[in-house]
Amino acid sequence: MKLKSYFATTVEAAMALARQEMGEEAMLMNSSRTPPENKHLGEYEVVFALMPADAAPAGTALQTVTGNGGGADDLTVQIGDLKRRIDRMSANFGRTRFTGPAARMNADLARVFCCLLDADVDDDIAAEIAMRATDPTAPSEALRDALAGMIAFQPTLGRDRRDRRVVAVVGPPGSGKTSTLVKLAARFGIAARRPTQIISADGFRIAAADQLRSYSAILGIGFQSVETAHALSVALDEHRHKDLVLIDTPGLSEREMEEDSGLARLLCGHPEIDVHLVLPVSMRATDLGRVVRRYQAYGPHKLIFTKLDETDSPGVVINEAVRTRLPVSFLTMGQRIPEDLTDASASVFEGLIQRVRPLELAAAGR
Numbered sequence: 001m002k003l004k005s006y007f008a009t010t011v012e013a014a015m016a017l018a019r020q021e022m023g024e025e026a027m028l029m030n031s032s033r034t035p036p037e038n039k040h041l042g043e044y045e046v047v048f049a050l051m052p053a054d055a056a057p058a059g060t061a062l063q064t065v066t067g068n069g070g071g072a073d074d075l076t077v078q079i080g081d082l083k084r085r086i087d088r089m090s091a092n093f094g095r096t097r098f099t100g101p102a103a104r105m106n107a108d109l110a111r112v113f114c115c116l117l118d119a120d121v122d123d124d125i126a127a128e129i130a131m132r133a134t135d136p137t138a139p140s141e142a143l144r145d146a147l148a149g150m151i152a153f154q155p156t157l158g159r160d161r162r163d164r165r166v167v168a169v170v171g172p173p174g175s176g177k178t179s180t181l182v183k184l185a186a187r188f189g190i191a192a193r194r195p196t197q198i199i200s201a202d203g204f205r206i207a208a209a210d211q212l213r214s215y216s217a218i219l220g221i222g223f224q225s226v227e228t229a230h231a232l233s234v235a236l237d238e239h240r241h242k243d244l245v246l247i248d249t250p251g252l253s254e255r256e257m258e259e260d261s262g263l264a265r266l267l268c269g270h271p272e273i274d275v276h277l278v279l280p281v282s283m284r285a286t287d288l289g290r291v292v293r294r295y296q297a298y299g300p301h302k303l304i305f306t307k308l309d310e311t312d313s314p315g316v317v318i319n320e321a322v323r324t325r326l327p328v329s330f331l332t333m334g335q336r337i338p339e340d341l342t343d344a345s346a347s348v349f350e351g352l353i354q355r356v357r358p359l360e361l362a363a364a365g366r
Contacts (some may be wrong), residue, residue, distance in 0.1 A: 003049050004018070004022065004047070005045055005046070006047075006048070007034060007038065007042030007262070008042045008043070008044060009043050009044070010043070010044060011114045012110060014042065014046040015028070015046055018046060022050050023050070024338070027048060027050070028048055028064065032045055049199055072212045080167050089217060089248035100337070101136060106148065108139060109133060110130075112129070112130040112139055112146075113126055113127060113129075113130035113361060115143075115356070115357050115358075115359055116130065116353060117197075118234060119314050119352070119356040121241075121315035121318050121319060121353075122319050125322050129147065130146070130149070131151060132145070132146035132150070133145070140328035140332070142358055143290070143353065144346045144349075147346075150317070150322055151321045151325075151328060151346070151349070152328070153327060153328055153344045153345050154302055154328070154344075155343035155344050155345070157184065157188055157244070157274060157329075158272045158274050159271070159301065164242070164244075165243065165245070166243075166247070166270075166272045167247065167273070167274045167276060168179050168247035168249060168274060168275050168278070169276050169304070170267065170277055171277055171278035171279060171295065172200070172283075172295075172346065173249060173251030174280065175280045175283075175306060176280060176306035177249065177251065177278045178211060178212060178248055179332070179337070180278055180304060180330070181198070181212070182219075183332065183337050183341040184246060184330075184341065185215075185216075185219060185221060185244070185246055186219060186331075186338040188244055189215070190220070194244045195241070195244070195247070196219075196221040196244040196245075197224065197242040198215075198216050198221060198223045198224075198225075198246050198248065199201070199219065199224050199226060199232065199236075199239075200212050200213075200223070200224070200247075200248045201224070201226055201227075201229075201247055201249050201250070206314060208223045213225070222226055227264045228262065230262070232247070232266060236272075237255070247267075247273070249263065254294060257297065261297070263298075263299070264267045268298055274302070275298055275299055275301050275302075276300065276301070276303070276329055276330075277302070277303050278304045279304070279305050279311075280305075280307045281305050281306070281308055281314065281316050281317055282307045282310045282311050283355070285316050285319065288320060289323075292320060300326060301326070301327070302327050302328065303321060303324065303326050303327040303329065304329055304330045304331070305320075305331050306331070308331055309333045312354065313356075314352035317331075317352065318349060328344035329343075329344055330343060331348065
């Protein structure tokens with residue numbers, strides 16, 4: 001198998017170089033921003049693989065470098081970079097079900113694919129979305145339809161169609177759970193004229209309960225603080241006549257979650273509680289994935305993504321929505337209450353992608 005890297009100022013230009021030299025049968029193995037040591041070659045690097053008819057044994061590979069500025073000056077850097085790329089190719093090789101077709105995309109699909117990559121959507125997910133966006137005459141609408149086909153959107157509260165809605169927000173420290181809960185109370189409680197109760201189950205942070213108590217007083221709705229899962233269960237029964245009950249929970253470390261497993265068991269097992277996992281998109285992608293796995297113990301039914309105004313990489317929203325297969329309910333993009341709470345939809349997700357790089361400009365490059 002022959003592996004080859006191409007560097008250029010845009011992903012499209014690098015892919016065009018690869019197609020011109022290696023042909024349509026080459027498979028796209030990886031695409032990324034160029035590492036610092038090779039920035040002089042171009043802003044983006046794409047790596048293609050080609051298996052010739054007289055292929056060498058699977059353990060051998062030829063790696064060459066092509067770019068708009070020549071080879072690396074330092075041989076040591078070149079060898080180190082070669083090893084890094086080969087290791088990465090080995091890790092990514094099993095994903096060619098999507099990245100292989102991506103290498104043979106037409107110009108219209110490539111535009112969608114490159115827009116998604118620029119927003120930091122993972123390669124395999126970006127390729128699948130692009131391959132679903134099949135209408136070349138309307139790329140924005142095609143992207144929107146493709147997203148709707150891969151991600152579920154449920155901007156609703158509650159687990160059924162009954163009038164009473166019980167909602168818990170869970171998530172890591174600093175994710176914006178408390179401010180999100182207040183936005184939900186203002187919109188679905190006060191604005192909708194529903195009798196509303198806020199319950200703080202965050203016995204770890206006194207300040208959090210005080211903040212919610214102040215907000216509740218301003219909004220003119222009920223507030224109660226509880227310290228145990230049993231006390232929460234009792235409070236839910238006490239407020240069974242309220243149309244909307246919103247539960248704030250503590251942001252816990254992994255060790256603290258193990259010590260306070262009673263709350264997780266209650267939220268996961270209660271038939272009425274709609275659990276929304278709140279994820280800040282400003283968090284690193286690897287940390288976000290770890291948080292999602294950790295909070296499975298709470299049995300989340302939907303995702304809320306927060307702090308979208310603090311990132312230039314909205315692709316993490318798409319990555320986690322596709323991976324978890326959980327419906328996305330709401331997004332927050334600021335501190336205003338409740339204006340900065342947005343219903344999740346394919347149209348909103350498409351707008352996030354085009355905010356990074358408009359599809360209309362993608363064909364012309366940067």
